[in-house]
Amino acid sequence: MPAPQLKLPTIQNWNCHSCAGCCRQHEIEITTEEKERIEKQRWDQDESIPTGQPVFVKIGLSPVSNRYRLAHQEDGSCIFLDEKGLCRIHAKFGEPAKPLACQVYPYAFHPAGNDIAVSLRFSCPSVVSNLGKRVDQQSTEIRKIVDQVLPKRRKTPPPPRLTAKESLGWPDTLKVVGSLSQLFQSSETRFLINLLRALAWVELIEQSRFETIRGERLDEFLSLISQAIVQEYPGDLELSRTPISRLGGIQFRLLAAQYARKDTYAEASRGLIRRLSLFRSALKFTLGKGNIPCLQDRFAAVPFSQLEESFGALPSESEKLFARYYRVKIQGLHFLGAAYYDIPFVEGFYHLALMFPAIMWIARWIAVSEGRSTLQVEDVNEAMAIADHHHGYSPVFGMPHFRSRVRNLSRSQDIKKLITWYGL
Ligand code: SF4
Numbered sequence: 001m002p003a004p005q006l007k008l009p010t011i012q013n014w015n016c017h018s019c020a021g022c023c024r025q026h027e028i029e030i031t032t033e034e035k036e037r038i039e040k041q042r043w044d045q046d047e048s049i050p051t052g053q054p055v056f057v058k059i060g061l062s063p064v065s066n067r068y069r070l071a072h073q074e075d076g077s078c079i080f081l082d083e084k085g086l087c088r089i090h091a092k093f094g095e096p097a098k099p100l101a102c103q104v105y106p107y108a109f110h111p112a113g114n115d116i117a118v119s120l121r122f123s124c125p126s127v128v129s130n131l132g133k134r135v136d137q138q139s140t141e142i143r144k145i146v147d148q149v150l151p152k153r154r155k156t157p158p159p160p161r162l163t164a165k166e167s168l169g170w171p172d173t174l175k176v177v178g179s180l181s182q183l184f185q186s187s188e189t190r191f192l193i194n195l196l197r198a199l200a201w202v203e204l205i206e207q208s209r210f211e212t213i214r215g216e217r218l219d220e221f222l223s224l225i226s227q228a229i230v231q232e233y234p235g236d237l238e239l240s241r242t243p244i245s246r247l248g249g250i251q252f253r254l255l256a257a258q259y260a261r262k263d264t265y266a267e268a269s270r271g272l273i274r275r276l277s278l279f280r281s282a283l284k285f286t287l288g289k290g291n292i293p294c295l296q297d298r299f300a301a302v303p304f305s306q307l308e309e310s311f312g313a314l315p316s317e318s319e320k321l322f323a324r325y326y327r328v329k330i331q332g333l334h335f336l337g338a339a340y341y342d343i344p345f346v347e348g349f350y351h352l353a354l355m356f357p358a359i360m361w362i363a364r365w366i367a368v369s370e371g372r373s374t375l376q377v378e379d380v381n382e383a384m385a386i387a388d389h390h391h392g393y394s395p396v397f398g399m400p401h402f403r404s405r406v407r408n409l410s411r412s413q414d415i416k417k418l419i420t421w422y423g424l
Contacts, residue, residue, distance in 0.1 A: 001154060005115040006143060008136040009328045012120060014106070015132025019125055020085035022105050023078040025262075025389065028070045029059065034099045035068050041093060048088055055079050070099070103145055108392070110332060110339040111157050113170035116146055119332020119339070122325060123389035128381045130324065160337025161344035166210050172218050176205065176345065179222040181330040184323050189235045191319040192423045195326070196239075197229045199353050199416060204229070206346045241310060241424050248414030251405045253285045253304070255354060256361045258396060259387040262296035292365065298386075300369035307364045310424060311375050318380040322356060325384065334392060341398025350410045353419070355391060359383045360422035 030038070035056060043049050059067040071079040080088040089098045096103070106124035110117045120127045120135070135142075159173040168176070183198045184191075204225045213221050244252065281293035291301040314322075329352055333339055336348030343351065363383035367375050396402055409415050 001114065001156070004146075004150070004154075006139055006146065007112055007115055007117045007331065008139060008142070009118065009120070009331055010134075010136050011324055012127070012135045012328050013130045013132045014120060014124070014127050014135055014138075016124075017126045017131055018085050020077065020081055021125055021385075022102075022123070023081040023085075023087065024076060025123065026078075026101075026105070027072075028078065028099050028101050030056070030068055030070060030099045030101075032066065037097065038089070038099075041089065041097065043088075046088075046092075048082065049079065053079070100145075100148055104149060107142065107145065108332065108334060108339065109146055109149055110334065110337070112174060112333055113159070114156050116150075117331065117333045118142060118146075119334035120328055121388060121391075122328075122384050123386075125381070125385055128321065128385050130321075157338060160333070160342075160348075162210065163206055163344050163346045168210060168214065168218075172214055173345070175218060175222065177330060177333065179226060180349070181327055183226065183229075184326045184330070186235075187320075187323070191314065191322045192239060192419065193233050193235060193237060194323065195353065195356055195419055195423075196416060197233045198326075198349070199419070200232060201225055201229045202346055202349045202353075203410075239420050239424060241421050242417045244414050244417045244421055245412055248409055248412050248417070249288060250286050251409055252354075252357065252361075252414070252418055253288055254282065255402070255405060255409075256358045257281070257285045257295060258394070258402070259355075259358045259390055260295045260299070260362050260365065261390070262298075262386070298369070298382075299365050302365065302368045306368045306373075307361055308421075309373065311360075311364055311367070311373065312424070314423060315375060315377045315380070317377040318375070321377075321380065321384065325355075325388075326352070329391075340392045341395075341403075343398065343403070347403070347407065350406050350415060351397070353415055354406060354409065355387060357415075357418035357422040359387045362386055364422070 038055065043055050049055065053071070055071050056068045057071045058065060059069055073079055073081070078087075082088050082091070087098060087102070106121040106127050108119040108121060110119065118135070122128050126132060156170070159167060159170045161167045162173065162176065167173075180198060180201065183201060184194050186194060208221070210218075281295070284290065284293050288304045290303065292299070292304055292307075294301055329335055335352040336343055336345050340348050340351070359380065360383070363375055363379040366379045366382055367373070390397065409418070
């Protein structure tokens with residue numbers, strides 16, 4: 001099999017700015033080889049690590065488990081994070097000596113036929129703020145990481161399904177993904193209109209049958225539905241807020257709460273007391289009355305109702321951020337198939353479309369926590385970093401109850417309403 005080409009995002013910049021956010025947020029599971037490599041680095045003899053402090057922790061309670069993760073310091077940060085916010089392994093032995101997961105972040109690599117689509121995680125503040133060198137000019141560095149990630153004997157995996165019932169080959173699947181991405185390219189049209197167009201476009205894909213629509217006929221079909229959608233949602237369309245159905249409101253609050261958490265799934269599943277407190281807060285999110293349970297220290301206890309007021313139009317910087325976010329996620333195939341709980345294209349896009357109201361709901365919570373009723377660019381940036389930490393990584397989002405929540409929101413047409421409700 002020929003070496004895979006990298007499909008890099010053309011609109012994204014990134015370099016690490018050593019904010020240490022990822023070293024404070026993630027648990028890093030390590031392979032046996034990585035454990036052995038770190039043991040040979042003799043951190044037990046290094047003064048920077050307190051005497052007797054283990055640098056690994058066993059995962060799970062089973063005595064036969066041989067899964068390990070890096071230990072954490074008392075403040076929750078990685079054991080190897082130093083006072084200057086730098087990685088001790090990196091400083092002493094160079095980047096290749098670190099666990100592979102640390103080298104890969106914030107990149108995410110997904111099969112695109114024989115090639116590799118490169119996406120990024122917006123949980124990294126430098127990705128959100130578009131800081132650093134253009135990603136498409138860093139192919140040499142990225143390829144070195146990809147070479148370590150890819151198995152030596154690699155086969156082209158099957159393409160993600162288009163819908164629950166239909167699949168196209170890789171070339172046609174990539175055409176559909178490419179056409180969807182184009183809907184976010186127009187910088188002259190407001191982001192909200194582009195998102196509504198994309199949602200309506202994907203609904204048309206869901207309603208169509210593709211037995212005979214392949215190859216050139218697919219090109220024609222995609223171009224026709226794109227034109228139809230632009231007519232349905234002209235660039236100068238006046239948008240207004242439409243209230244969400246009662247059931248839709250409950251489903252959305254439960255979804256947004258999941259995105260607003262700071263904890264990882266592993267933490268959430270620890271301990272009966274923890275589970276009881278999660279159950280109590282799920283009940284409050286279902287009712288949507290009184291104060292919002294504080295899911296993390298960042299948020300104040302403010303009434304649910306305060307997030308339902310109009311916060312006005314999106315700041316123009318945030319419009320640009322969302323357009324970039326959707327293009328990177330779509331081009332990087334970061335919403336379907338292998339990258340996203342093996343979910344088909346249509347359903348995966350409904351999940352991705354819901355990221356917008358979820359991020360906006362969290363941004364409002366941040367603003368209200370600081371006593372404001374208008375949004376600042378920083379609120380949206382921070383909310384995106386919080387929510388995208390989970391996108392495609394927290395197992396709960398691929399579970400049947402969560403998937404059925406998203407399907408219900410799509411059937412009741414509430415996704416569309418949520419986009420304008422929290423976008424205006
Ligand atoms: S969160 Fe991003 S910028 Fe901060 S240390 Fe990690 S990779 Fe670097």
